[in-house]
Amino acid sequence: MALLQSDHALDLLRGIVDRSSADQTEVTLESVEDCFVRYASTGPTQNADRERHQLSIRVRLSAGGGRGAFGGWREARATCGTLDEDAIARTLQRALDLAEVAESNSALVPMGGEVEVPASAAQRPTMDHTMGEKASWIALALGSCEAQGLEAAGLAQTTTQSRTLVNSSGRAVHGARSRAAFSLTASSPGGEGGSGFAETIVSNVEELDAARTVERAVAKACMNRTPEGVEPGSYTVVLEPAAVSSLLLFAESHGFGAREFKEQSSFLCGRVGERLFPDSLRLYDDPLNDLYPGMPFDGEGTPKVRKELLVGGVLCDPVTDSRLALALGLPNTGHARPQPCAEGPTTTSLFLAPGHSSLEELIGGVENGLLVSQFHYTNMIEPRDLTLTGMTRNGTFRIERGQIGAAVKNLRFTMSLVRALQHVSGVGSTLEVAGALFDGEVICPAMRIDNFRFTSATDF
Amino acid sequence: MLDQAHQAVSEALKAGADYADVRINRLCQERYVVRDGSLEEAEAPEDFGIGVRVMKDGAWGFAAAPCAASEVGDAYPGLVRRAVKVAHDVAPSRREPLRLAAEDGHVGEYVTPIGQDPFAVGLKSKLDLLRSASDSMSGHDDTVARTASLSLRREEQWQASSEGAALHQVLVRSGAGMSCVSAANGTVERRSYPASFGGNYRSAGWEFVEGLNLCDHGERLRDESVALCHAPLCPEGEHTLILGGSQLMLQIHESVGHPNELDRVHGHEVDLAGRSFATTEKLGSYKYGSEYVNLVADSTVAGGLDTRGYDDECVRSGRWPVVEKGVFVGYHTSREWAHTIDEERSRGTARAEGWYSPPIIRMTNLSLEPGTWSFDDLVADTEDGAIFADTVRTWSIDQRRLNFQFTTEIGWEIQDGKLGKLVRRPTYQGRSPDFWRSCDAVCDESHWDLWGVPNCGKGNPMQTAEMSHGASPARFRGVRFLN
Numbered sequence: 001m002a003l004l005q006s007d008h009a010l011d012l013l014r015g016i017v018d019r020s021s022a023d024q025t026e027v028t029l030e031s032v033e034d035c036f037v038r039y040a041s042t043g044p045t046q047n048a049d050r051e052r053h054q055l056s057i058r059v060r061l062s063a064g065g066g067r068g069a070f071g072g073w074r075e076a077r078a079t080c081g082t083l084d085e086d087a088i089a090r091t092l093q094r095a096l097d098l099a100e101v102a103e104s105n106s107a108l109v110p111m112g113g114e115v116e117v118p119a120s121a122a123q124r125p126t127m128d129h130t131m132g133e134k135a136s137w138i139a140l141a142l143g144s145c146e147a148q149g150l151e152a153a154g155l156a157q158t159t160t161q162s163r164t165l166v167n168s169s170g171r172a173v174h175g176a177r178s179r180a181a182f183s184l185t186a187s188s189p190g191g192e193g194g195s196g197f198a199e200t201i202v203s204n205v206e207e208l209d210a211a212r213t214v215e216r217a218v219a220k221a222c223m224n225r226t227p228e229g230v231e232p233g234s235y236t237v238v239l240e241p242a243a244v245s246s247l248l249l250f251a252e253s254h255g256f257g258a259r260e261f262k263e264q265s266s267f268l269c270g271r272v273g274e275r276l277f278p279d280s281l282r283l284y285d286d287p288l289n290d291l292y293p294g295m296p297f298d299g300e301g302t303p304k305v306r307k308e309l310l311v312g313g314v315l316c317d318p319v320t321d322s323r324l325a326l327a328l329g330l331p332n333t334g335h336a337r338p339q340p341c342a343e344g345p346t347t348t349s350l351f352l353a354p355g356h357s358s359l360e361e362l363i364g365g366v367e368n369g370l371l372v373s374q375f376h377y378t379n380m381i382e383p384r385d386l387t388l389t390g391m392t393r394n395g396t397f398r399i400e401r402g403q404i405g406a407a408v409k410n411l412r413f414t415m416s417l418v419r420a421l422q423h424v425s426g427v428g429s430t431l432e433v434a435g436a437l438f439d440g441e442v443i444c445p446a447m448r449i450d451n452f453r454f455t456s457a458t459d460f
Numbered sequence: 461m462l463d464q465a466h467q468a469v470s471e472a473l474k475a476g477a478d479y480a481d482v483r484i485n486r487l488c489q490e491r492y493v494v495r496d497g498s499l500e501e502a503e504a505p506e507d508f509g510i511g512v513r514v515m516k517d518g519a520w521g522f523a524a525a526p527c528a529a530s531e532v533g534d535a536y537p538g539l540v541r542r543a544v545k546v547a548h549d550v551a552p553s554r555r556e557p558l559r560l561a562a563e564d565g566h567v568g569e570y571v572t573p574i575g576q577d578p579f580a581v582g583l584k585s586k587l588d589l590l591r592s593a594s595d596s597m598s599g600h601d602d603t604v605a606r607t608a609s610l611s612l613r614r615e616e617q618w619q620a621s622s623e624g625a626a627l628h629q630v631l632v633r634s635g636a637g638m639s640c641v642s643a644a645n646g647t648v649e650r651r652s653y654p655a656s657f658g659g660n661y662r663s664a665g666w667e668f669v670e671g672l673n674l675c676d677h678g679e680r681l682r683d684e685s686v687a688l689c690h691a692p693l694c695p696e697g698e699h700t701l702i703l704g705g706s707q708l709m710l711q712i713h714e715s716v717g718h719p720n721e722l723d724r725v726h727g728h729e730v731d732l733a734g735r736s737f738a739t740t741e742k743l744g745s746y747k748y749g750s751e752y753v754n755l756v757a758d759s760t761v762a763g764g765l766d767t768r769g770y771d772d773e774c775v776r777s778g779r780w781p782v783v784e785k786g787v788f789v790g791y792h793t794s795r796e797w798a799h800t801i802d803e804e805r806s807r808g809t810a811r812a813e814g815w816y817s818p819p820i821i822r823m824t825n826l827s828l829e830p831g832t833w834s835f836d837d838l839v840a841d842t843e844d845g846a847i848f849a850d851t852v853r854t855w856s857i858d859q860r861r862l863n864f865q866f867t868t869e870i871g872w873e874i875q876d877g878k879l880g881k882l883v884r885r886p887t888y889q890g891r892s893p894d895f896w897r898s899c900d901a902v903c904d905e906s907h908w909d910l911w912g913v914p915n916c917g918k919g920n921p922m923q924t925a926e927m928s929h930g931a932s933p934a935r936f937r938g939v940r941f942l943n
Contacts, residue, residue, distance in 0.1 A: 002525070038920055040728040043519070043554035046818050046919075049542045050524040052509070076499075081487075081507035084528035091506070098502040101583045103591075105498055131549035138553050153731040155920050183731060191727060191735045191860070263604040264643035342493035342501040342607070376734065379856045381867050381887065383648055389865050391858040393734075412856075412863055412889070414942065437732065439922065455942060456889055458863035459737075 002031045002051030003122070003162045006174040012083070013166035020092055022059035022099065024073070024111050026167035028299070028338060029083075030054045033127070036157035037134040041145075044138060047131065055080050055088065056338055059095045060111070063104035072104035075340050109322040114170040117296040117303045118288055122160040122178035123204040129158045129180065137210040141184045144214045150221050151191075154184040158205060165301040173303075175296045180205035182213050185394065186221035191460075194227045194407055196220025197242070197374055197394035201433040201441065203292055220373060223407060224395045230408035232454040236369035236425070238362045238399065238446060244352065245434035245442040246375040247388060247417055248283070252347045252440065254383050256285075256309055257335070258324035259344020265383045267418050268318055275313050278424050282353035283310040285319065285335070292433045292443055294349040299341070302334035309347070321345040352444035355427030362426045362448045364402040370452075371397040371404055375413075377437055386417035391458065411454040423450040461532065462628060465620035468512060468536035473622055475544045477514035477521075479560065481621040483772060484510050484532060485815035490579065490612040494590035495605060497598070509815035510535055512543040518557025521547025522818040561798040561806050563775055565624025570769025572632040573762075574665030578612045581666050586610055589636075589674065596678025597640040602686045604648075605641040608674060609658050611914070615814075625774035633765055633926070635661030635912060636669045638678065642685040649688035649884065651681040651869055655706040656852040661912030661926070662763040684870060687882055693943040694849075694871050694886040700842055701888055701939040704850025707868050708828065709911035709929035715892035716748075716755055717823035717929070718918075719861035720782055720790075721809075722797040724821070732920040734859025737892065738788060740801055746788040749896030752934075754829035755783040757792060759808060764825035765912045765926035766811070772819040775808035782826065786897070794821045813923035820919050827910070827930030831902025835933055838901055840877035842935065848872045848879055849886040857892075865889040888939050898937045907932035 004012070013027040031053050038046040056079045063071040076098030080091040134156035145152035162176040183199035198216035202208050239247075251267070260266035286306040287294030297303050300322055308316050320328065321336030324345060335345035363371060378390030391412050398405035428445030435441045465482045472480035486508045493501035509526040523542035527535035593608035612634050619627040637659015639652040654660040654672060662668045703711065718724065719736035727735055738746070749755075759766050759777035770776055773795050782790045791801060794810035810819040833841075839848065851869040858864070871886035872879040910930045917924055 034921070036921060037550055038731070039553070040726075040730070042556055042728075044550040045520070045728055046522070046820065047520055047546045047550045048522040048524065048818055049546050050511075050522070050816055052524075052526055052816055054505075076502035079503065079505040081505070081509060081526045082528050083526075084531070086530075087506070087508075087528060091504075094504045097583065098504060101587055102499045102502055131546050135550045135553045138550075142553065142555065151727055151730075153727060153729075155731055157921065185731045187727065187730055187735075190739070191730065195730070263641065265604070265641065265648040340499075340501050342495060342609075376859050377856045379854045381854050382885065384646065389854070389856045391856065391863060393859055410858060410863075412858070412865060414865070414887075438917070456863060456865070456940075458858045458860075459891075460860060460862075 002033045002053060003160060004031060009164035009174060010166060010172055013164055016057065016088060016092065017166055017168050020059060022096060023062045024060035024168050026058040026111055026165065028056045028165045030163045032159060032161050034159045035131065036155060037131060037138060038155050039138045040153040041151040043142065044135065053081055053083055055083060055091065057092050057095045058339060059099050061099045072106035073108045074099045074102040074104055075108060076102050077340055107323055107327060109326055111167045111169045112171055112300060112302060115173065115301065115303050117173045117175060120175040120177060120293060120296045122176040126158050126178040126180045126205040127160050129205045137182050140210055141214050144218050145186050148218055148222055150186040150218065151189055152184060152186055156182050163295050167301065171301045173297045173301050177293060177295060178203050180208050182208055182210050184214055184217040186217045188225055194221065194224030195394050196224055201435065220395045227407040227409045230411065232411055232456050234451045234453050236366050236450045237452040238366060238371045238448045240373050240446050241432040241434040241444050242374040243372045244444045244447050246378045246390065246436035248350055248352060248442045248444060249436050249440045250380050250386055250388055250417060252350050254380055255386060256319050257344040257346050258318040258320045258328055261318040262324065262328060266318065267384060267386045268315055269384065271315050272317055273314060277310065277313040277421050279313045280355055280427050281310055281313060281421060281424055284308045284351050285347035285349055286351055287349040289349065291431065298334045299336040299338040302332060302336065304334050307333045319345050319347055350442045354429050354431050354445045356429055357426050359428055359446050362428055362446055363399055363404060365426060365448065366399040367401060369399040371399050388417055389414045409460055410458045412456045413453060414455040415453045420449050420452060425450050461618040462620060462626050464532045464536065465618050468540055469620050469622050471537060471540045472512065472514045472544060475540055477516050477544055479515040479622050481513050481619065481774060483815055484618040486616045487814055488614045492586060492590055493607060493609045494594045495607045497591055497594050499587060507814065510539055511812065511815040512536065512539045513818055514543045514547055515558055516544055516547035517551035519547045519551035519554045520558065520818065524816050558796060559799055560795040561804060563623060563795060565621065566770060566774055566776060567626045568769060569628045571630045572663045574632050575667035576665045578634045578666040579614060593638045593674035593678060596675045597682045600682055600686050602642040602644040602689060603640060603682055604643045608638040610636045610669065611658060619774055621774045627770050627774060629769055631663065631768055632665065633661055633663045634665060634668045635659055635914065636672055636674060638674050638681065640681040640685045642689050644689040647689050649685050651685040652851055653677040653681055655911055657914055661765055661914050663765055663767045664763055688870060688884050691882040691884040694847060694883040694941055696942050698938050698940055700846035701936045702838065702842060702846065702848040702933055704933050705909050705931040706911055707850050707852055708931040708934055710852045710855055710866065712826055712828055712929045712931060713913055714855060714857045715861055715864055716782065717826045720792050721821045721823060722791045722793045726800060733918055737860045737862050742788055743801060744789060747786055747897060748783045748788040748893055749786040750899045751785045752831055752899050752902050753783055753786050753896050755826060756829060757782050757824050757826050759824040761825050763910050764928040766824040771808040771810050772812045773806065773810040775806045777808055780807060792821055792823050797821065811925055813925060817923045822918060822925045823927055825928045828902065830905040830908045830932050833901050833903045835903050835907050838903060838935060839874055839879060842874050844875050846874040847886055848874060862891050864892060885943065886941065887943055888941050890939060895936060899934055900937055901935040903932035
């Protein structure tokens, strides 16, 4: 078992802090237990039961070399993957050696002191979920696909994670979370026709409806067996949550953070406080939510709170860590990555607030448009307008006079996310936890956007 | 350590495994980032762990955990039991049993040849180099970030298999790079040297880092990033395109490398990364590119990030053609997949991310063979209005690797046989085989370089792997640009 009990982890880390000769020391331990069965049409293909640790030691030496003589800090970090005494001692020494040669940085804020963070815990049913139970989900997926002449592929996975942070200023926090996920991509044999995808991501595996996941993917694949060609151009689109997620994740990774804002590469630059978007749009970051909770503190041990990002059509200030908060004269919102880090603060539990329309109602309001199930390989061309490109995947359909019509072949979009959000004409009422190709998850509903620009097509 | 790997294998066979391989892996890294003259990130991770893979009842089982080097003997029995149980529990869901291609039980050692051990170089020397590189980009008010980074990696692995393999490998790689970001005129533009993704990387020692001569390129990067903010967008429409090597390497990676992975061809990556248009019936006859296109996979090439003695299934490294005079002739395979194209042996391209993950097919070093042109002659031979573009800015490709759209950091219009006006954000779009068929010239060996990819993602859960792509500039006709 990789996860340490809270008391055990806190004691281990306090011991490391106590033996450090640095002026300030912070120790973080992250532990993960991960079990997965990946599968394809031949059944389970990669099946793993594994665990790992990452122990990170951050040290600071005052520039004058004496405790309290603050003229800046020399700071560095070293990490190790094992918790034996020798590895910990080597890691601490590496961190100290690195800090010795770092130059003084007067922009650093003293490490924070004692705080309280909300209680969090991994879900016991998720921790106890077995390989045999995962295999039963997969049997369901294989059976349903085979009955429809489809090929199955996907992943059944349960993960539990704990994080503990202790520093020499008296901060000592511990958190844990869990994740259970099951996905199915159902495809025509050899990939010659279309495909359908569904994924369910929850904290407590008892809330995961594997049968419903299979049903959704198979139904989509059956609707998508013989896609027809469609001309690129501007369409009103209804994006299902998996498609919304892969767009919004670029606002998370390249826009909402204070570093990008400070360096003028964020779409927030020149737009904070401006009413630019429809009133119906509200974005916020909330790791403390009940639906899919994240860690209750950030990489500096600062407690998480809900942070509004877009309210009533108006963009809010960026998310910060201790250093960028000071640099920009903003509050520390608790979005630090583990420090020191060349990348800036980031949101981790991005929410698009639900609206009042069902998916059917969003579709019903479209005279001539497209329903997009998912985007593939979305990437950013330009950060100031968040110009993105990506392909549709796993089911794109015409919408004609408010009804889902024929399946169409995949299209490439090239579009500014800022402009896309300005043209949102409806937000769905049902939240889902949705991921994307390049990692990350967003809790979001479906969304309808007018004048969405597709720039080319592909063969299938 | 090898003895303990063998003991773990024996334990697995006793526990009922039909096949077993064990990897004990130690990873040491250093990473430094200097931004605007100050050390922004200084990190030195080390990791040690065991991965046990077994085949039982026609299914795989894998278990992995970290442990101290002195505690391997205590750790492996539990991992063996867990791996066997995994295979046992999921085997009933297999529709057909796994088949492994035959392989000899290799006994051997491979150590990356290096000039100077990068981990023995003093910290001060490393940071001084990065500070100087960052400082070399200073001097303009529009510059908003001047970053120089260094990344070192040493991976030591002991491998044993139930077929008698006993292998010890020490893989060392070094890399460095720099980038300058400027913001003006409502846009943000980056220039990188020697490539994107933090620079360039080799299986080599400190001599590679020193040979990059980072500081010699600072002023140019600064001036180009500022100039790009004021340059016109690359014109839309159909143009001839000459791609520089640091962009062409990504073209090779995305439109040849990934579609060439045989597990992907058979639909076993469709749950995340996707399938491939390069299906097995095309092998041996499909016109993948023009006659000038020769692509070779090579896990033995000097300096390649996937240059090693053996893969993670204990198969010896090798070199083979993938596209020969434009014709598709070879795949990347593993022991699990070789039989599906009637090959008796694996090409040795199954790799795992450290001890923590099971091996999957990963493209190895895959390179475009050099042609006959000098770069100056090629530009002189190209019509006005053509575009020379280089250095990755962004990329996207569909799940069968057909429709791609790439944007480079920089481009120049060709005028009067020379590089002329600077153009911003060249974005070109195409269909992979059509693009490679439109290639009518490749520059010669004097322009050929090996470009390292340190961040290739594949698998689900995703694993990161490294490989290199060799390329010299090449010309493509009738390419569609958009902005």
